[in-house]
Amino acid sequence: MHPLLSQLDSAEPLKDFSSAQLSEVADEIRDVLCNLLATRTAHFASNLGVVELCLALHSTFDFRTDRLIWDTGHQVYPHKLVTGRYKDFASIRTQGGLMGYPNPHESEYDLFMTGHAGCSVSTALGLKSGDDLMDRPNSKSVAVIGDGAFPSGIVFEALNNAGFLNKDLVVVLNDNKMSICPRVGAMAGYLDRLRGNPFYTGLKHEVVKALNHVPLFGDPAERWLAQMKEGVKAGLLGGMLFEELGIRYIGPIDGHDIPLMKKYLAMAKASEGPVLLHVVTEKGHGYKPAAEDPVFFHTPPAFRDEDGRPVANAGSGQPPYTVSMRDAILNVMEEDERVTVLTAAMCQGTKMEPVRERFPDRFFDVGICESHAVAFAAGQCKTGIRPIVNIYSTFLQRSYDQIFQEVALQDLPVVFTLDRAGLTGPDGPTHHGVYDIGYMRLFPNLAVMAPGYAGEVEPMLRFALQHEHSSSIRYPKTSAFDLQKIPEPIELGRSETIREGTDGTIVVFGALLESALAAAESLADRLSVGVVNARFAKPIDKAMVARTLADDRFVVTLEEGTTVAGFGSAFLEEANTQGLDTRKIKRLALPDVFVEHGERGDLLAQSGLHVEGIAQACQQWNSVTRVP
Numbered sequence: 261m262h263p264l265l266s267q268l269d270s271a272e273p274l275k276d277f278s279s280a281q282l283s284e285v286a287d288e289i290r291d292v293l294c295n296l297l298a299t300r301t302a303h304f305a306s307n308l309g310v311v312e313l314c315l316a317l318h319s320t321f322d323f324r325t326d327r328l329i330w331d332t333g334h335q336v337y338p339h340k341l342v343t344g345r346y347k348d349f350a351s352i353r354t355q356g357g358l359m360g361y362p363n364p365h366e367s368e369y370d371l372f373m374t375g376h377a378g379c380s381v382s383t384a385l386g387l388k389s390g391d392d393l394m395d396r397p398n399s400k401s402v403a404v405i406g407d408g409a410f411p412s413g414i415v416f417e418a419l420n421n422a423g424f425l426n427k428d429l430v431v432v433l434n435d436n437k438m439s440i441c442p443r444v445g446a447m448a449g450y451l452d453r454l455r456g457n458p459f460y461t462g463l464k465h466e467v468v469k470a471l472n473h474v475p476l477f478g479d480p481a482e483r484w485l486a487q488m489k490e491g492v493k494a495g496l497l498g499g500m501l502f503e504e505l506g507i508r509y510i511g512p513i514d515g516h517d518i519p520l521m522k523k524y525l526a527m528a529k530a531s532e533g534p535v536l537l538h539v540v541t542e543k544g545h546g547y548k549p550a551a552e553d554p555v556f557f558h559t560p561p562a563f564r565d566e567d568g569r570p571v572a573n574a575g576s577g578q579p580p581y582t583v584s585m586r587d588a589i590l591n592v593m594e595e596d597e598r599v600t601v602l603t604a605a606m607c608q609g610t611k612m613e614p615v616r617e618r619f620p621d622r623f624f625d626v627g628i629c630e631s632h633a634v635a636f637a638a639g640q641c642k643t644g645i646r647p648i649v650n651i652y653s654t655f656l657q658r659s660y661d662q663i664f665q666e667v668a669l670q671d672l673p674v675v676f677t678l679d680r681a682g683l684t685g686p687d688g689p690t691h692h693g694v695y696d697i698g699y700m701r702l703f704p705n706l707a708v709m710a711p712g713y714a715g716e717v718e719p720m721l722r723f724a725l726q727h728e729h730s731s732s733i734r735y736p737k738t739s740a741f742d743l744q745k746i747p748e749p750i751e752l753g754r755s756e757t758i759r760e761g762t763d764g765t766i767v768v769f770g771a772l773l774e775s776a777l778a779a780a781e782s783l784a785d786r787l788s789v790g791v792v793n794a795r796f797a798k799p800i801d802k803a804m805v806a807r808t809l810a811d812d813r814f815v816v817t818l819e820e821g822t823t824v825a826g827f828g829s830a831f832l833e834e835a836n837t838q839g840l841d842t843r844k845i846k847r848l849a850l851p852d853v854f855v856e857h858g859e860r861g862d863l864l865a866q867s868g869l870h871v872e873g874i875a876q877a878c879q880q881w882n883s884v885t886r887v888p
């Protein structure tokens with residue numbers, strides 16, 4: 261079926277392949293990708309776009325001794341296919357199978373487990389620096405970074421350092437004009453201008469050599485010429501921004517032409533000092549619908565191809581929390597002109613397109629720059645604007661210091677809406693949003709909230725927007741629980757009792773409320789278990805902590821976050837502060853390990869956070885705490 265690919269136990273043979281053979285391997289890779297990735301949600305278009313680049317890299321370098329970092333890592337599938345993982349590839353993004361990102365446990369060709377954007381240039385530079393210190397000067401270091409990830413602040417920190425250290429480093433800028441959505445920002449404009457520059461190698465060299473003889477001092481006419489010189493060089497060379505930092509710029513070149521790329525990669529490999537090779541690719545290349553709609557095909561749902569037309573398989577009924585929050589945001593923006601929304605390149609995933617269309621002046625996509633997004637929001641907030649920072653839980657980790665200094669320390673009422681807060685499923689440990697309860701509840705005055713059902717999403721957002729301090733609202737990647745109930749008004753530090761019980765209580769922070777109610781119901785013939793919707797992890801409902809521990813034999817706390825420093829910890833701390841009996845408390849949360857990739861439901865069950873697990877914990881704790 262794939263005669264060349266199936267024989268590759270490592271990438272080594274690729275360097276002896278002819279151009280025709282490499283082109284055949286490219287076809288085989290696309291065949292695997294198109295057939296398999298249609299059956300599950302996976303990073304489709306980005307992978308189709310880097311097939312030739314991957315082959316050119318592996319046939320120019322030996323990445324068992326040279327170093328290769330794919331930025332973010334979502335485009336690593338062709339790399340996996342040519343580095344000995346063809347036979348296991350069908351398991352990608354399923355539990356126990358290959359990860360959808362680089363994974364050092366899978367292969368010596370993968371150096372770091374990554375999924376967050378922007379760090380490739382730093383790690384590649386660190387690898388080169390370390391190899392030099394460890395007496396391996398011949399080892400080459402390559403970072404491949406997309407144009408979406410490239411404007412991340414840390415990339416400039418790395419380039420700044422690279423130009424200064426003058427290490428042999430190859431940065432391949434994979435420019436496909438797309439982030440997940442079309443890329444944004446001034447750097448996008450700069451790359452567009454570079455793309456416009458034909459790459460006149462011979463002419464460039466000669467003219468620049470001549471210009472180098474124009475003196476810098478002396479006659480005013482000569483001085484004028486000297487000033488012109490930089491401008492002319494910039495026009496001819498392109499990439500002056502990088503050249504001025506001491507990084508040699510080469511390109512742009514066609515990223516689907518393997519022989520051409522091999523030529524320039526070999527040149528970059530032989531160069532001394534840092535080099536930036538600008539390659540132009542098409543996201544979704546080789547599958548027309550993906551090339552035409554790379555936004556949808558970034559991570560499409562499972563689909564079937566009907567006569568060259570993708571038809572998505574039917575999804576489940578109830579809309580996700582993401583949509584509840586998006587609709588709530590639309591409503592509040594309609595009423596209050598001070599409300600703005602910030603995204604860090606995740607407009608599509610957070611389903612904010614209607615907000616972008618309806619309020620273009622109050623919607624800000626800052627690109628993959630989460631730290632900047634938070635500090636920018638703080639600046640807006642200081643002027644009287646009410647910014648909503650809408651970022652995935654895992655990516656907000658980037659902004660930890662800005663949440664601390666620019667927001668909390670200034671006591672500014674910025675609202676954080678944390679999407680994907682919980683297990684995100686097949687993306688795995690890099691993307692699970694399981695730390696935010698802990699990291700948000702550290703800061704004085706920051707209210708930490710989570711809705712337990714769809715109906716309280718909007719009231720919670722409205723509460724946050726009139727609150728005088730900063731606040732956060734977390735919600736996972738799942739259908740919103742359609743509890744048929746009019747929510748009690750949201751009050752700072754007040755929980756809501758959903759079900760009364762006399763034996764014990766499950767106190768839930770967030771969306772596992774639905775499972776808690778089902779667990780309590782399943783025990784009804786044996787135990788009377790109440791269910792409290794905590795709403796706040798900070799400030800926690802002190803009276804509720806006192807009441808449940810006084811009235812009940814046991815209290816099970818429940819959350820979709822790590823057990824360390826989470827809601828259960830907050831409950832324990834409060835119980836201890838009040839001098840209550842903490843032995844009654846059982847904390848149900850995710851274990852203190854990096855949870856692997858898999859379906860969210862399966863992963864929750866594995867940690868006992870499903871209906872049966874919750875019921876079992878209640879029974880167990882009831883017998884532990886029962887007075888003999």
Ligand SMILES: Cc1ncc(C[n+]2csc(CCOP(=O)(O)OP(=O)(O)O)c2C)c(N)n1
Pocket residue numbers: 306309332334335375376377378405406407408409410434436438439440543604605606628630655658
């Ligand atoms: C810190 C961080 N923020 C956001 C994301 C989500 N994200 C993943 S890929 C991507 C787009 C990257 O664009 P680019 O680097 O150009 O790669 P392409 O998909 O175009 O190949 C985004 C926004 C992330 N992985 N990490």
Ligand SMILES: CC(=O)[C@@H](O)[C@H](O)COP(=O)(O)O
Pocket residue numbers: 332334375440558559609680684687737
């Ligand atoms: C690579 C990356 O970080 C994103 O593409 C992420 O996988 C998107 O996740 P969602 O599919 O949950 O939006």
Ligand SMILES: [Mg+2]
Pocket residue numbers: 406407408434435436437438439
């Ligand atoms: Mg891109």
